[in-house]
Amino acid sequence: MRSTRPMPAPATPLNEADRIPRQxxxxxxxxxxxxxxxxxxxxxxxxxxxxxxxxxxxxxxxxxxxxxxxxxxxxxxxxxxxxxxxxxxxxxxxxxxxxxxxxxxxxxxxxxxxxMSKKSVYVDKLNPEHDDQRALIRPGRAKFVFVYPFVKTREWYLLQPATRQGIMDEHIYVGNKYPTVKVNTTYSFG
Structure with missing residues (x-):
């Protein structure tokens, strides 16, 4: 039986220059x-x-x-x-x-x-060099840290890439309003 659900857009393969050791x-x-x-x-x-x-x-x-x-x-x-x-x-x-x-x-x-750490597939339009900073985790010495699992559902991945980027643009915009808060995003599947 064939599924009628739309398939998510395939991930773009990384260039050799984009390969950074994962933590x-x-x-x-x-x-x-x-x-x-x-x-x-x-x-x-x-x-x-x-x-x-x-x-x-x-x-x-x-x-x-x-x-x-x-x-x-x-x-x-x-x-x-x-x-x-x-x-x-x-x-x-x-x-x-x-x-x-x-x-x-x-x-x-x-x-x-x-x-694991990895380079985000989303572009930070406000701070393009931020992408390189996010590829590796460099924790600060903050007194407090907030740790929470953030789950992206199947429905998220069925959204068009431009729609996902728009949602992430808003997330990045809000995050940039608080420069003293350091965000470390890591990835886990399963």
């Missing part, structure tokens, strides 16, 4: 078991130091790792790690090592968002 981006959320808080203060401090040593080891080898506290903000997690690396295996190995630490034994992963 893997991981937002990994953790809940700390209350039993950890019952440990002696010295044991808690040693466990945190061991955990931090693993994080710092990966930082020294080029992995970007930024911890954020969610205590008092989200009830299902206490902190998350924003991690960026060119190899997925590096992020996996780091998690294995974190899980083996004393603190890791008291943490449960409550949520994980995994994505």
């Amino acid at each position: 893997f981006i991981s937002f990994f959320f953790f809940k700390v078991d209350n039993a950890f808080r019952q440990l002696p203060v010295e044991e808690q401090a040693a466990a945190r130091a061991e955990y931090a040593a693993v994080v710092n080891k990966y930082r020294e080898n080029g992995t970007i790792v930024i911890p954020y506290s969610t205590i008092g903000i989200k009830s299902n997690c206490d902190f998350f790690l924003w991690r960026i690396d060119y190899k997925l295996e590096t992020l996996q190995q780091m998690q294995v090592e974190l899980n083996r630490t004393a603190l890791g034994k008291y943490t449960t992963a409550t949520y994980s968002l995994l994505s």
